[in-house]
Amino acid sequence: xxxxxxxxxxxxxxxxxxxxxxxxxxxxxxxxxxxxxxxxxxxxxxxxxxxxxxxxxxxxxxxxxxxxxxxxxxxxxxxxxxxxxxxxxxxxxxxxxxxxxxxxxxxxxxxxxxxxxxxxxxxxxxxxxxxxxxxxxxxxxxxxxxxxxxxxxxxxxxxxxxxxxxxxxxxxxxxxxxxxxxxxxxxxxxxxxxxxxxxxxxxxxxxxxxxxxxxxxxxxxxxxxxxxxxxxxxxxxxxxxxxxxxxxxxxxxxxxxxxxxxxxxxxxxxxxxxxxxxxxxxxxxxxxxxxxxxxxxxxxxxxxxxxxxxxxxx
Amino acid sequence: xxxxxxxxxxxxxxxxxxxxxxxxxxxxxxxxxxxxxxxxxxxxxxxxxxxxxxxxxxxxxxxxxxxxxxxxxxxxxxxxxxxxxxxxxxxxxxxxxxxxxxxxxxxxxxxxxxxxxxxxxxxxxxxxxxxxxxxxxxxxxxxxxxxxxxxxxxxxxxxxxxxxxxxxxxxxxxxxxxxxxxxxxxxxxxxxxxxxxxxxxxxxxxxxxxxxxxxxxxxxxxxxxxxxxxxxxxxxxxxxxxxxxxxxxxxxxxxxxxxxxxxxxxxxxxxxxxxxxxxxxxxxxxxxxxxxxxxxxxxxxxxxxxxxxxxxxx
Numbered sequence: 001x002x003x004x005x006x007x008x009x010x011x012x013x014x015x016x017x018x019x020x021x022x023x024x025x026x027x028x029x030x031x032x033x034x035x036x037x038x039x040x041x042x043x044x045x046x047x048x049x050x051x052x053x054x055x056x057x058x059x060x061x062x063x064x065x066x067x068x069x070x071x072x073x074x075x076x077x078x079x080x081x082x083x084x085x086x087x088x089x090x091x092x093x094x095x096x097x098x099x100x101x102x103x104x105x106x107x108x109x110x111x112x113x114x115x116x117x118x119x120x121x122x123x124x125x126x127x128x129x130x131x132x133x134x135x136x137x138x139x140x141x142x143x144x145x146x147x148x149x150x151x152x153x154x155x156x157x158x159x160x161x162x163x164x165x166x167x168x169x170x171x172x173x174x175x176x177x178x179x180x181x182x183x184x185x186x187x188x189x190x191x192x193x194x195x196x197x198x199x200x201x202x203x204x205x206x207x208x209x210x211x212x213x214x215x216x217x218x219x220x221x222x223x224x225x226x227x228x229x230x231x232x233x234x235x236x237x238x239x240x241x242x243x244x245x246x247x248x249x250x251x252x253x254x255x256x257x258x259x260x261x262x263x264x265x266x267x268x269x270x271x272x273x274x275x276x277x278x279x280x281x282x283x284x285x286x287x288x289x290x291x292x293x294x295x296x297x298x299x300x301x302x303x304x305x306x307x308x309x310x311x312x313x314x
Numbered sequence: 315x316x317x318x319x320x321x322x323x324x325x326x327x328x329x330x331x332x333x334x335x336x337x338x339x340x341x342x343x344x345x346x347x348x349x350x351x352x353x354x355x356x357x358x359x360x361x362x363x364x365x366x367x368x369x370x371x372x373x374x375x376x377x378x379x380x381x382x383x384x385x386x387x388x389x390x391x392x393x394x395x396x397x398x399x400x401x402x403x404x405x406x407x408x409x410x411x412x413x414x415x416x417x418x419x420x421x422x423x424x425x426x427x428x429x430x431x432x433x434x435x436x437x438x439x440x441x442x443x444x445x446x447x448x449x450x451x452x453x454x455x456x457x458x459x460x461x462x463x464x465x466x467x468x469x470x471x472x473x474x475x476x477x478x479x480x481x482x483x484x485x486x487x488x489x490x491x492x493x494x495x496x497x498x499x500x501x502x503x504x505x506x507x508x509x510x511x512x513x514x515x516x517x518x519x520x521x522x523x524x525x526x527x528x529x530x531x532x533x534x535x536x537x538x539x540x541x542x543x544x545x546x547x548x549x550x551x552x553x554x555x556x557x558x559x560x561x562x563x564x565x566x567x568x569x570x571x572x573x574x575x576x577x578x579x580x581x582x583x584x585x586x587x588x589x590x591x592x593x594x595x596x597x598x599x600x601x602x603x604x605x606x607x608x609x610x611x612x613x614x615x616x617x618x619x620x621x622x623x624x625x626x627x628x
Contacts, residue, residue, distance in 0.1 A: 147538055176535075178523060195510060224461055241602065309611075
């Protein structure tokens with residue numbers, strides 16, 4: 001299957017590696033051919049590093065995977081014969097509208113065009129397209145190579161089989177797609193993430209915990225559980241099923257929830273400066289890049305552990 | 315150091331294993347001596363299983379750890395010479411008041427008495443005590459042997475050094491304590507957990523995602539990150555520091571947050587029944603016990619991975 005990736009930044013590169021890892025032919029497009037060449041070099045380096053670190057995806061060697069990915073600065077050539085297109089241009093509604101309109105004339109009846117948008121629904125930029133019924137959002141999580149979740153968000157015109165086929169394709173390449181029934185602000189992932197940040201922010205401002213202890217609470221308390229079990233199953237397991245959980249704990253949860261600071265909340269700069277001065281003792285600004293690599297190594301190790309545990313079960 | 319554990323249920327057993335793992339002498343108390351004997355047997359079986367599975371804590375053999383734990387149904391004997399007492403009786407304010415008042419006469423000036431309470435602050439049950447300044451909450455997370463977080467929650471009378479010494483002790487036995495500045499509803503962990511559940515519940519009721527996809531979203535999206543990096547550091551890393559994050563994303567987060575359903579929310583039985591019928595296709599009620607063991611095996615594997623990665627760094 002041929003996959004077209006539109007946009008050769010970090011997210012575009014990740015998608016290219018994911019699809020090539022599953023054995024698909026990938027064409028990576030960007031408007032400037034030098035950017036494409038540079039992206040291909042980065043991909044080759046990454047895949048070889050992953051291979052030597054033992055965290056390369058799929059059954060093919062790194063060099064075989066590299067050979068599956070070619071570049072293009074010609075959109076028609078990139079889309080020609082592609083079954084699936086993943087757009088990864090910057091998060092600007094005007095830019096996305098322009099790119100989708102440009103793609104419109106090359107979209108065929110068996111092609112799916114997905115946007116990697118993290119907050120814009122396709123309804124905001126595909127309205128003028130002839131082929132808008134073949135577009136949707138497939139929003140990955142950073143870093144997509146090691147964090148498999150993808151949010152599939154159909155627009156108002158998206159055909160049901162386009163959502164379904166996208167889900168099947170993404171599952172087949174090792175991602176973990178979830179399907180929203182409709183567009184909504186923040187999709188699902190950021191609605192949960194902002195709920196978490198909002199409460200953490202309020203607790204910090206209220207002087208209840210230090211910034212380090214708030215992060216420690218998640219990393220050593222809720223985080224390990226959520227790496228394996230979601231919030232609903234946690235309720236299910238912490239009682240004799242989730243109905244029993246509600247009978248026993250809903251009133252208590254209600255009492256606590258009624259004291260949560262209600263949104264909306266705006267993260268403010270003075271508070272952010274206080275948090276930053278606390279966080280910087282462990283992760284100074286000049287070490288952010290190094291720390292991101294640390295994060296990715298840990299996520300790779302966890303992904304590999306999860307695969308091992310899964311195989312053990314099978 | 316001698317540790318006294320008051321209450322021989324699952325949490326009491328976990329604390330006993332944690333302290334014995336670090337080489338401390340433990341006396342496990344319960345009002346009925348048969349319960350104590352049964353708990354000691356369970357502990358011995360667990361520690362031997364952990365040893366054979368390679369997830370035993372500490373440097374001592376399982377049988378040496380077992381020999382450090384003795385039982386008692388005499389409270390005075392249990393507390394005599396103890397430096398630290400961890401109360402683990404059921405979550406009832408009357409029962410806790412009764413137990414703490416009973417302990418009061420045996421508390422010495424170098425003893426700390428911590429409650430495992432998950433939602434009651436000590437202010438609710440130690441008010442009549444002479445030694446209330448030596449009491450506080452040390453709330454563990456289930457299962458404490460594999461999830462190291464402990465919330466330290468001082469009451470209004472708790473001496474600062476009592477909080478500090480508790481934190482130092484719990485760190486020394488391999489737990490990950492965080493310190494709240496004061497009592498508050500839900501402490502910190504459940505304030506975050508309920509924020510998550512509230513939003514998941516609303517999205518489910520709104521028909522936005524299936525129950526399975528909500529859990530999948532956490533397990534494959536946010537959860538892996540939170541196993542290593544907290545919410546504040548996530549913001550710090552996802553931009554050039556958290557101040558930059560706020561400048562770039564606070565407005566967008568505000569826009570999404572203003573559409574979050576405001577608490578209070580009451581988890582309702584009809585919705586719980588729908589969720590349960592969905593969850594039961596993967597985890598039927600009769601398999602909850604087995605699934606809890608699955609969860610604990612995975613948490614043990616993750617704990618061991620995190621230790622390996624830490625040692626690698628050191």
